Amino acid sequence: MPYSHAPRPTTSDPVTGPLDIRLIVTDMDGTLLDDDKKVPRDLWETLARLRERGVLFTPASGRQYATLAEEFSEVADGMVFIAENGTYVVRDGEELSSDPLEPAVVARVTRIVRDLTAGGAEVGAVVCGKRSAYVERDDEAFLAEVGRYYVRHRVVEDVTAVDDDILKVALFDFGSAAHTTAPALAPLAGTHQVVVSGEHWVDVMNRTANKGAALRALQRELGITPAQTMVFGDYLNDLEMLDAADWSFAMANAHPDVVGRARHLAPSNNDNGVLRTVTRLLHL
Structure with missing residues (x-):
């Protein structure tokens, strides 16, 4: 989405010849x-x-x-x-x-998402492995959003039970990720990265990643x-x-x-x- 901001970085770069960009x-x-x-x-x-x-x-x-x-x-x-x-x-x-996550962290995030859903929030988790992404929600609207970014994904009964190295957990919020989902993940912010990566997305990763x-x-x-x-x-x-x-x-x-x-x-x-x-x- 467009934003307004001031001041802005310069748009005129003092370059007289091709840059040495590799x-x-x-x-x-x-x-x-x-x-x-x-x-x-x-x-x-x-x-x-x-x-x-x-x-x-x-x-x-x-x-x-x-x-x-x-x-x-x-x-x-x-x-x-x-x-x-x-x-x-x-x-x-x-x-x-x-830089994969520990299974205990994946389980903790999954519990938070399940609690949010039980409370009426329109949120779904994408557990992102090296081989595939894994989701528990199977409704068409959610899977359409998942398919935009994860061409290789599977619906499973329990995302915490998959046999894969989990790289991150991405949460899709049909509302505002910054206002609903990210605050629910605040307890993880002291040990892991909780990054709002888009209007509707929040990612949980290792602090080093x-x-x-x-x-x-x-x-x-x-x-x-x-x-x-x-x-x-x-x-x-x-x-x-x-x-x-x-x-x-x-x-x-x-x-x-x-x-x-x-x-x-x-x-x-x-x-x-x-x-x-x-x-x-x-x-x-």
Whole structure:
């Protein structure tokens, strides 16, 4: 959703030649994708040009790895995917890093969700494993929302009994996640991350897990510096990722806290802000 905020980061960048950018990392929803969840028409051509330049393009999302891999299936060879808000990083099907939750934490969050539902809240949990996502609700409206971000998901009787490494628990609130679901998870905030990742979503992860931690680990592995990294984001789960890049961009539609954290401002997700900025600054 659009926000108003002041002051804003600069939109005019004093660049006279192509930047030495080796890594471009972008959030998906509200950032690379427009409000209809569609990729820009010229994305594939731009990715081909970046590959020719030796620039690695990396999606970083709360979406599961299977969803991201399907979206980029035609160009996925060699790409790194930062999935599940940084808890799972994969390249060519091989895990580079992960940060799974303890089963006791998954059980605790599940109990909170069940209590909320019993009290009349319209909330559902998505228990996000490496192999699949797992849900207990099977109503059509909830599964439609789950399917947007988790192409690989299963309805099970008890999400705490699945045999998988659980990376995070994502809660979908049909109302306001910030006003209803997040406060119910406050007891976990002292030991774990409780991140509002969208208007209707809250994610529970290990305190050590976020997109920024995953990005810094990737930079170390590839020998890429923050000065050689360009990052785009729009919401609160992107904050740490912005800190890992000298060229950090908040979208024009971003949450005010994201705008305040980023060094620069990009056009909105509906105005193809990511690719317009990349094309301009890298002289593609």
